[in-house]
Amino acid sequence: MPVGHSVLKSSSAEQESSTETAVIQCFPLPHATIAFLLRTGMLKPALPNSTAAVSSFPQSVTDKVFLEFFFARLRPNTTGRYDEEFPYLSLCGRERNFVRCDDRPIVFLDLVQRAEISHWLLTFGFAQSSKLSVPFQPQHLYMNPNSGRIYHPTINFDDPEKNTVHESLVVGLMCSDLALRLADMFEWTQLNHADTGAPPDHFLWEQTVYKLSNALSPYIAST
Known part of the structure; x- marks a missing residue:
């Protein structure tokens, strides 16, 4: 990856x-x-x-x-x-x-949880950044079934103001280390879907199973 x-x-x-x-x-x-x-x-x-x-x-x-x-x-x-x-x-x-x-200009480098906030953050630019970060939104993760690459929004995807960001910058790529860290948490509710090349439909994070929205799929397909 x-x-x-x-x-x-x-x-x-x-x-x-x-x-x-x-x-x-x-x-x-x-x-x-x-x-x-x-x-x-x-x-x-x-x-x-x-x-x-x-x-x-x-x-x-x-x-x-x-x-x-x-x-x-x-x-x-x-x-x-x-x-x-x-x-x-x-x-x-x-x-x-x-x-x-060769894919996305924004590459997420780490997934961190800081003492001053309750939610997890994805950082880019450099791993310890506080300004270059977005809230981790597990429901909007997307694994490309062809390449195996994992993507995440560069913005709060449920925020109505997201349309102010150009569509080519809406999606960020997980770096290889981070993708390997998260890969085993993806799930297919119907096992045959994995064999047919369908993307995973659920993600397990902190004892919660999230149904994946696939909201990033159109952005990835269009670029």
């Missing part, structure tokens, strides 16, 4: 001339790798620097302030520039951070 990769435009010496923005070089960096390197201390946080070399960018990506800033401004790329190659972007002043991924 591979995790999606984001491609972020990092600062480099190869910048196009533009009065509107600096267009900068890009390279791939796996979400799981970012999380691992930050957790183990192999990369130290560093504030983003528009004149830094490409080789220093992984350090910028591990900076918590930068990640919160970046994901808060993530949106579909409607600029007309690189939109086929990079379907998403995050604006940083006059700079544009173009993004592509």
Whole structure:
């Protein structure tokens, strides 16, 4: 169950001339790798620097302030520039951070329960984030029966304001470690459905069996 990769435009010496923005070089960096390197201390946080070399960018990506800033401004790329190659972007002043991924631009990294709240949270960007998180909604989990990948809303899916989020950003992907942690909790009420390729219809969480809504299915099928 591979995790999606984001491609972020990092600062480099190869910048196009533009009065509107600096267009900068890009390279791939796996979400799981970012999380691992930050957790183990192999990369130290560093504030983003528009004149830094490409080789220093992984350090910028591990900076918590930068990640919160970046994901808060993530949106579909409607600029007309690189939109086929990079379907998403995050604006940083006059700079544009173009993004592509092999599945979803938002990848959930951990499922946590903090002392100050009663419900569980899914975090993204970096595992310990408090701002980059959404309430865990087990009834809206979706397992793709073809790939086995597990998805969850990036918003409170029962909130009527959810329509303010672009449909391409409504769905987040569970990272491999998190998907493995949850996989055994999915259930098929009719065992033959698993053999026919139907998605699971129930999910067991904290001694409660949730009937899965499959509400994410149209979003996944349409992208």
